[in-house]
Amino acid sequence: MKMTIKEIAKLAGVSQATVSKIINNYDDVGMKTKERVLALMDEHGYRPSYAAQSLVKKVTKVIGVIYAGKINANFNHPFFVEVVSTFKKTMGAEGYDLLFFSNEKFHKADENYLQRCQHYNVDGCIIIGGEHVEPSVDDLVQSDIPCIGVDIQLDGPHSGYIMTDNNQVSALAVEHFYLSGQREIAFIGGAESSLISNEREKGFRERAKAYGLQTPDDWIVYGDFFEDSGYKQMNELLKKERTPRAIFAISDLMAIGAMRAIKDQGLDIREFAIIGCDDITAARHVEPPLTTIRQDKDKIGRMAAYILKDLIQGNIERTSLKVEPDLIVRESTGHEIGSV
Amino acid sequence: MKMTIKEIAKLAGVSQATVSKIINNYDDVGMKTKERVLALMDEHGYRPSYAAQSLVKKVTKVIGVIYAGKINANFNHPFFVEVVSTFKKTMGAEGYDLLFFSNEKFHKADENYLQRCQHYNVDGCIIIGGEHVEPSVDDLVQSDIPCIGVDIQLDGPHSGYIMTDNNQVSALAVEHFYLSGQREIAFIGGAESSLISNEREKGFRERAKAYGLQTPDDWIVYGDFFEDSGYKQMNELLKKERTPRAIFAISDLMAIGAMRAIKDQGLDIREFAIIGCDDITAARHVEPPLTTIRQDKDKIGRMAAYILKDLIQGNIERTSLKVEPDLIVRESTGHEIGSV
DNA sequence: CTGAAAGCGCTTACAG
DNA sequence: CTGAAAGCGCTTACAG
Structure with missing residues (x-):
């Protein structure tokens, strides 16, 4: 069933070498030979063995x-x-x-x-x-x-x-808050060991500073990118003496969790401004639809x-x-x- | 850098065959030889070539x-x-x-x-x-x-x-409608060429019949599993002389599209009963949260x-x-x- | 334009 | 317990 180069060669009445050259597109093969062999390979559904090829060539694709x-x-x-x-x-x-x-x-x-x-x-x-x-x-x-x-x-x-550009991710969020009239922003990050989270936090702090926005230290909290951690961290934020109205969560799931926490506290979600990250499908469907930073x-x-x-x-x-x-x-x- | 079995063999002072036997767990190799070779393989990070192995064995993993x-x-x-x-x-x-x-x-x-x-x-x-x-x-x-x-x-x-069990998918949906007091149900299917859609439609019709529920022919419509098609088909359903209150859509996305259509028409979503399929993340987050049939x-x-x-x-x-x-x-x- | 032969890195009877 | 040798299915100088 599974043919080898040798069998194709025999069928075509040529050597293995010639068949191989045809497979590999060498140009020093006679037209008629080439056509005959090609037809045979096609007819028998021949395909050179990956193993054999990769053993002798360096390339595997x-x-x-x-x-x-x-x-x-x-x-x-x-x-x-x-x-x-x-x-x-x-x-x-x-x-x-x-x-x-x-x-x-x-x-x-x-x-x-x-x-x-x-x-x-x-x-x-x-x-x-x-x-x-x-x-x-x-x-x-x-x-x-x-x-x-x-x-x-x-x-x-x-x-x-x-x-x-994770610095830019935070820049966009902070800028949007700034243009919306927010002057104090909370930040829900990911695990502290996360490269991505750290870059976004750095960008957040720098950009907030540049715009003259307040980012109280106890408004900077950390989840694990998943929804429940957003819920939990938002609840913590709501227990503070001063509570934030503008929250940047570095994943949509955490932002959605935060929204749920706000609703569960009986607060009016319309009085909060929330930005997530990622633009997952659910972001469009939550109430209210979530502003977010989309990665390309x-x-x-x-x-x-x-x-x-x-x-x-x-x-x-x-x-x-x-x-x-x-x-x-x-x-x-x-x-x-x-x-x- | 990348070693071969030959080099390992030379280093160990044994033949290729012996090394090969060790690799393949033959039990007729002396303990001391085995240990020496194993240590050498480890030291040099030797790993047999996939190409060579698969060329001679039948198994590739x-x-x-x-x-x-x-x-x-x-x-x-x-x-x-x-x-x-x-x-x-x-x-x-x-x-x-x-x-x-x-x-x-x-x-x-x-x-x-x-x-x-x-x-x-x-x-x-x-x-x-x-x-x-x-x-x-x-x-x-x-x-x-x-x-x-x-x-x-x-x-x-x-x-x-x-x-x-796509028959059971429909059975669960129909049964739930029945137990909720619905007596007339609409169906939003997928592409008509879809095996899955056809099975679900068949199950839907059979089970509705078994429960004595009405499923008017012009309430059975087809989308393409995506959100927009659900929106469009729901709009069509709402134009009918008699419009459905209970809708089974065979994907969550179509169900969500249908909900959007209802809201956009200015109708009260609470007066409709909607069931989707799949239990995608967004199903939990739409308003109201979507009842659905989850596949395992x-x-x-x-x-x-x-x-x-x-x-x-x-x-x-x-x-x-x-x-x-x-x-x-x-x-x-x-x-x-x-x-x- | 074509082919004989060596070699890629392994495994597997087989002989010892 | 160990090894020499053939063979897996290809490609690639090389010679013609």
Whole structure:
């Protein structure tokens, strides 16, 4: 059933070498021979074996996909799934397939990303960054395998990384509050160990200062990006002596949790101004619809693919890119200027 | 840097064959030799080449993932992403990695799932079913490569499939309407070519009949599973001479669209009873929270993995499984009995 | 324009 | 308990 090059060669009455040259588009093969062989390959549905090819060539046309870190970098994470989806499409158009490493056996001490990449001989890989990244990621990044990081800073000899300009994320939120007449803002961050959360907090503080806005220290609290933590932190904020009216939560889920907390306290949600982050589907559907900062998932996925391709082809070496976020204004900040 | 078995053998002062036996856990190797070689492999981070191994062995420990059909079966589809996520975890625990085929080059006439599976020599594959499935899927399913289908009926010699009991999906919805005192129900289906939509419609009609409920023919309409189509179809329903008060939409997004249509018409949403399907995140957050029929994504993904494993090991041949859905009662059907 | 031969990194009877 | 040798399905100088 499954044919080999040898059988095709015999059928065509030529040597293996000739068939191989046709497969690999060498131009020193006679037209008639070529046509005959091509027809035969087509007829028998012949496809050269990946294993044999990759054993002798260096190229595999396979990209490894790694979700690094124990938290927030999962296959079904709503942000990353969009990024990876676009990445997959873009790489797919170039003929690459994606190999997703499972790390369920990772407690086994000898598991190691570099080894696995070498085992499969992938042409390159994409690393999705979560929190508490395994040290073995670094061995991979320092190797000569091209790597592109998303939301993780990679500094290997053939690596790059890409992420949203998180400073700008906060800038947009703070600016929008400022233009809405808010003068005091609370901040609900993610885990304190999170690179993303830290960048956004830094941007938040700087920008608030630049606009002369107040950000009392006890109005800066931390959740874990999920809804319940937003609910809990908002309740804490509402217990303070002075309570905030403007809240920037660095994930939509936390913002939604915060809205729920406000309602559950019997307060009027219309008297609060809330901004989230991500623009998940639910953001449009909560009451009131949530103003949010959207990351350009599409661009991130697409650029990650382009950069990785350039890295693989040796067109570039180290590189990094920040992608601009967008402000999406909805009613949770009380008005509808430029609503999308 | 990247070692071969030959180098390890030389370092250890034994033959390749001996090293190979150690890698493959043959038990006829001396303890001391084994330990020495193992230590060496560890020290040098040696990992046998996938290509070389798979060339000579039949097993690859790689599973192909195929999103078949042009519609509704995407990498980032909210339902399938959960299913595949659990599938990945379960297979991962067994040491399998997942290879996602890209089908961006698919217009190229010679693309063919069977060929690609053979090319990579995958141990088996999972096929996610959408609409308008490519005929080439059938060649794969009829081959001797084990296949497990999700939301697609597969009848190959070594294949199985799994999906929610769609008849039961409708049964739960109809029953809930019946118990809420509704006596006339409208139905918003998906594309008419959709297997899932057809099963649900069939179940809906049968069960409504069994309960003696009215389902006027012009109250049975079709969208495309997305929000806007629900909005549009609901508007059509509201133009009828007699308009429905109870609506079963076979996706949450369409249900949410329908709710929006009702509100936009200036009608009181509280006078309608609406049931969706899927239990997406937004279902909890719309006003009023949406009653829905939840599919057990986790179980589907897990069972798909178990079945595929059994298929690969030859423990079973053809098989199929229906998974029970759950009714999640929220306020869109007017009361809160047994709310989750 | 075509083919013989070596080699890619492994595994597996087989012989000792 | 260990190793020499053939073979898995390809590609690539090289010679003709």
